[in-house]
Amino acid sequence: METKKRTEIAALGQFGLIDRLTHGFSPKNPSTLRGVGDDAAVIAPPAGEELLCSTDSFFEGVDFDLTYFPLKHLGYKVVTAGVSDILAMNARPSQIVLSLGVSAKLPVEALDDLYEGVRFACDELGVDLAGGDTRASMTGLAVTVTTLGHAPKERIVYRSGARLHDLICITGNLGAAFMGLRLLEREKRVLSDVTNPEPQFKGYEYLLEKYLKPRPRTDILDALAEEGIVPTAMIDLTDGLAGDLMQLCKASSCGARIYLERIPIAQQTSALCEEMHADPVVAALNGGEDYELLFTVPLSMQEQVMRLGLVDVIGHITPDPTGCFLVTPDGQEIALKAQGFPEK
Amino acid sequence: METKKRTEIAALGQFGLIDRLTHGFSPKNPSTLRGVGDDAAVIAPPAGEELLCSTDSFFEGVDFDLTYFPLKHLGYKVVTAGVSDILAMNARPSQIVLSLGVSAKLPVEALDDLYEGVRFACDELGVDLAGGDTRASMTGLAVTVTTLGHAPKERIVYRSGARLHDLICITGNLGAAFMGLRLLEREKRVLSDVTNPEPQFKGYEYLLEKYLKPRPRTDILDALAEEGIVPTAMIDLTDGLAGDLMQLCKASSCGARIYLERIPIAQQTSALCEEMHADPVVAALNGGEDYELLFTVPLSMQEQVMRLGLVDVIGHITPDPTGCFLVTPDGQEIALKAQGFPEK
Numbered sequence: 001m002e003t004k005k006r007t008e009i010a011a012l013g014q015f016g017l018i019d020r021l022t023h024g025f026s027p028k029n030p031s032t033l034r035g036v037g038d039d040a041a042v043i044a045p046p047a048g049e050e051l052l053c054s055t056d057s058f059f060e061g062v063d064f065d066l067t068y069f070p071l072k073h074l075g076y077k078v079v080t081a082g083v084s085d086i087l088a089m090n091a092r093p094s095q096i097v098l099s100l101g102v103s104a105k106l107p108v109e110a111l112d113d114l115y116e117g118v119r120f121a122c123d124e125l126g127v128d129l130a131g132g133d134t135r136a137s138m139t140g141l142a143v144t145v146t147t148l149g150h151a152p153k154e155r156i157v158y159r160s161g162a163r164l165h166d167l168i169c170i171t172g173n174l175g176a177a178f179m180g181l182r183l184l185e186r187e188k189r190v191l192s193d194v195t196n197p198e199p200q201f202k203g204y205e206y207l208l209e210k211y212l213k214p215r216p217r218t219d220i221l222d223a224l225a226e227e228g229i230v231p232t233a234m235i236d237l238t239d240g241l242a243g244d245l246m247q248l249c250k251a252s253s254c255g256a257r258i259y260l261e262r263i264p265i266a267q268q269t270s271a272l273c274e275e276m277h278a279d280p281v282v283a284a285l286n287g288g289e290d291y292e293l294l295f296t297v298p299l300s301m302q303e304q305v306m307r308l309g310l311v312d313v314i315g316h317i318t319p320d321p322t323g324c325f326l327v328t329p330d331g332q333e334i335a336l337k338a339q340g341f342p343e344k
Numbered sequence: 345m346e347t348k349k350r351t352e353i354a355a356l357g358q359f360g361l362i363d364r365l366t367h368g369f370s371p372k373n374p375s376t377l378r379g380v381g382d383d384a385a386v387i388a389p390p391a392g393e394e395l396l397c398s399t400d401s402f403f404e405g406v407d408f409d410l411t412y413f414p415l416k417h418l419g420y421k422v423v424t425a426g427v428s429d430i431l432a433m434n435a436r437p438s439q440i441v442l443s444l445g446v447s448a449k450l451p452v453e454a455l456d457d458l459y460e461g462v463r464f465a466c467d468e469l470g471v472d473l474a475g476g477d478t479r480a481s482m483t484g485l486a487v488t489v490t491t492l493g494h495a496p497k498e499r500i501v502y503r504s505g506a507r508l509h510d511l512i513c514i515t516g517n518l519g520a521a522f523m524g525l526r527l528l529e530r531e532k533r534v535l536s537d538v539t540n541p542e543p544q545f546k547g548y549e550y551l552l553e554k555y556l557k558p559r560p561r562t563d564i565l566d567a568l569a570e571e572g573i574v575p576t577a578m579i580d581l582t583d584g585l586a587g588d589l590m591q592l593c594k595a596s597s598c599g600a601r602i603y604l605e606r607i608p609i610a611q612q613t614s615a616l617c618e619e620m621h622a623d624p625v626v627a628a629l630n631g632g633e634d635y636e637l638l639f640t641v642p643l644s645m646q647e648q649v650m651r652l653g654l655v656d657v658i659g660h661i662t663p664d665p666t667g668c669f670l671v672t673p674d675g676q677e678i679a680l681k682a683q684g685f686p687e688k
Contacts, residue, residue, distance in 0.1 A: 054384035054441070101401055146441065158382050236383060246359075338357065
């Protein structure tokens with residue numbers, strides 16, 4: 001087994017630690033006037049564009065388990081989560097600001113790994129790390145990412161713009177991240193007493209990647225722009241299709257009908273569901289963390305949307321009092337329910 | 345004793361909780377195009393101005409102890425912390441975005457209190473709550489505040505602009521918040537076995553207020569603008585005078601000499617230090633959480649700065665290799681040391 005160097009955080013001090021972690025992050029976007037190293041980052045959104053800002057937190061023991069979540073992937077994933085929120089407004093992500101709570105049990109090398117993942121994601125997605133805060137935490141690791149982006153006002157898409165008969169479109173497939181998590185938890189449980197555990201992931205690599213290293217759908221932003229499509233409403237899929245669709249409908253004062261057989265589910269998701277006696281549709285509806293996009297377009301845009309080649313139309317918008325329903329192949333209508341607040 | 349209603353977070357669900365907490369926060373700044381309730385906030389900085397963004401986290405058990413920290417005050421204090429960072433850039437704060445990690449042990453009413461403090465601070469300071477994220481946390485309460493502000497480019501002040509012979513100015517007085525914390529901890533210790541504890545705070549109300557409900561120095565921003573002063577460098581005092589001055593000097597590639605007898609210390613700070621056999625200068629140098637501002641101005645501006653009536657000049661900038669020193673009344677020079685990263 002590889003023995004890694006272990007440097008205690010206390011050996012560097014808070015300022016030394018921040019210097020080490022943020023070393024080599026130099027701003028690449030012209031809108032980043034000042035990045036890491038002052039009381040605040042200074043940003044100049046492109047002339048005539050508005051600025052977007054969102055925030056997401058990840059807590060150890062709730063949002064990730066360090067037994068099987070490599071810190072490098074966690075660094076990548078928090079950037080994905082932030083970027084995905086900005087994409088969901090049909091805007092371009094440009095900066096992130098990272099806030100860490102770290103317990104002394106983590107060595108500096110672990111935080112190096114986290115930052116390596118952050119750096120990799122920033123480079124790949126063209127965003128700058130523009131600042132942050134690193135503090136002690138009594139308990140587990142806590143990561144909050146604030147993401148900034150920009151867009152011309154007329155291209156910004158809210159949750160509230162869906163209209164009657166609009167088509168409900170989603171990118172990618174759903175439930176894969178959730179099944180990746182279930183697989184990791186199963187192997188952890190099974191191997192908890194084993195000295196040199198060798199978890200069995202063969203055939204499910206895609207599910208692990210969707211959970212541990214999801215990619216935000218920047219390609220959709222480009223494709224929509226190219227086709228000249230501005231969705232009427234959009235949200236990113238993080239809480240499961242059911243909860244997120246209900247959020248969009250609530251903001252738009254409308255209802256929705258989606259069709260069970262149209263919900264895209266990856267082959268590996270179905271296979272693992274069968275193995276674990278789970279329902280893939282439940283994984284899609286309530287699993288969450290897909291980081292795909294759900295958006296609505298007017299019925300008249302059906303052809304244009306299909307031309308994207310990246311999207312499935314899974315249903316349509318109904319009048320307000322109807323509520324949100326899943327229609328089964330035999331015509332049954334099941335009212336959707338949002339997942340509850342996790343109790344710990 | 346008052347019996348408060350206790351509603352479990354799980355009874356509302358995540359979306360219900362967010363709705364309840366953010367209810368009634370409507371944007372007041374014209375730059376807030378869209379606040380709470382979408383994937384991201386939408387901000388339009390005033391034409392010709394740059395946008396500033398900073399982030400701060402507070403963790404239960406490290407940054408606050410809920411035994412004696414009322415949640416209403418905590419809500420106020422996190423806004424102060426965020427706003428203070430923006431002021432330290434000589435900019436106007438305009439929006440905050442709040443990210444909460446909450447454990448199920450807190451009832452909804454506790455979070456109502458937290459948000460009441462946030463609302464009070466937002467109203468007082470003229471900033472909008474423009475978004476947020478609320479998630480479960482396995483352990484304690486975690487609050488991250490992201491603050492946005494704006495300023496014309498030529499008025500933004502960085503840490504890096506201090507020049508040789510510049511005067512080092514600070515607002516208010518130092519060490520009071522730290523002694524407020526020590527007082528609260530003493531009473532908690534003393535009264536840990538008592539059934540109806542009645543802590544003794546008489547005569548030290550100012551210290552408690554500086555720790556529990558500090559006000560950011562928005563008045564300084566106005567005063568500097570009115571006098572036409574743009575500091576050469578600025579930082580807010582959150583880690584203690586020593587650490588923060590060293591940060592500013594490092595960013596400006598310079599040294600500093602400050603004079604012990606010029607460090608402003610409030611009467612209550614001195615009195616409690618005497619009672620607890622503590623050194624008020626150590627409280628000022630290393631205590632932190634003062635939320636005062638430290639800034640530098642050219643020597644030629646001494647008169648103008650004194651006219652503000654809000655500031656003490658405590659020393660001056662020296663050449664780089666000199667380092668940062670505290671000069672005692674008998675002429676001794678003591679090298680300053682930054683406080684270490686707290687080990688937990």
